[in-house]
């Protein structure tokens with residue numbers, strides 16, 4: 429997991445997203461904004477204009493990938509889904525915000541993160557956001573993200589990679605805020621429990637060492 433460059437959208441695409449977001453933000457109550465956010469998102473490519481603008485969003489996200497369309501989270505599988513870091517079901521004010529988008533693979537987005545999210549409350553306790561099918565639609569408590577945000581933070585400030593095992597470990601002392609953030613992010617994304625990810629990291633490290641040994645990295 430690496431820091432993702434800020435990146436920019438073409439002006440017409442940015443304006444289009446701003447216009448969609450304004451429609452949601454103009455609604456007075458929170459449940460109405462959640463409903464409108466989901467509806468607008470689900471229908472975003474139903475028009476020619478929406479399709480064109482979202483092709484541009486995808487192209488811009490692909491340019492931010494570490495390697496050819498590699499997932500912004502796991503860096504292994506091919507990214508093909510627009511992921512909302514702050515889930516749209518809880519944060520309708522971020523549905524059409526460029527800075528809230530990541531390009532993720534299915535295993536990271538659909539099977540791992542999905543709507544999972546947590547914030548620190550005023551006592552610095554982790555609050556997991558959960559909303560059952562029949563639960564009232566209420567706004568989550570205010571607070572900063574527990575999940576590390578690679579669009580505005582460097583994940584390497586939080587995570588160390590053990591090169592021999594291919595496992596990520598929190599950099600900060602156990603129990604600290606940054607330790608909790610790293611641990612939560614590793615767990616939500618299943619970064620250490622998907623064997624193929626650990627294998628890919630170990631193998632990348634071994635090829636790097638081989639290249640150093642045979643001098644092919646030295647010109």
Ligand SMILES: [Zn+2]
Nearest residue numbers: 499502533536
């Ligand atoms: Zn991934």
